Amino acid sequence: MAEVLIIAEIEMAQGREAEALEVLSELCEQTHAKDPGCLLYALHRVTGDDQRLILVEKWRSREDLDAHLATDHVQAKREREDELFAGQAKASFLESTGFGLPAMASL
Numbered sequence: 001m002a003e004v005l006i007i008a009e010i011e012m013a014q015g016r017e018a019e020a021l022e023v024l025s026e027l028c029e030q031t032h033a034k035d036p037g038c039l040l041y042a043l044h045r046v047t048g049d050d051q052r053l054i055l056v057e058k059w060r061s062r063e064d065l066d067a068h069l070a071t072d073h074v075q076a077k078r079e080r081e082d083e084l085f086a087g088q089a090k091a092s093f094l095e096s097t098g099f100g101l102p103a104m105a106s107l
């Protein structure tokens with residue numbers, strides 16, 4: 001099985017940042033605790049842009065990602081998306097080029 005790498009860009013709704021971060025904090029905690037196929041789930045703020053966040057995800061397999069997407073903690077975030085976020089997250093699936101040293105060439 002091939003690992004799955006995802007970079008997701010999330011924009012929080014103006015004035016709803018604290019609530020959005022609370023929901024995302026819970027999502028991260030639940031994902032770390034309950035999703036065994038999760039190898040990395042790291043949320044970061046974009047420097048200089050208080051509305052934008054980047055979520056880096058690494059999953060053991062596509063099946064593990066699909067199981068995560070069906071969890072209650074993902075559904076709880078989805079139920080609040082329209083009020084807390086400015087549109088859908090933009091997700092990009094990544095494939096390593098493998099260039100350079102193997103230990104440094106991929107997430």
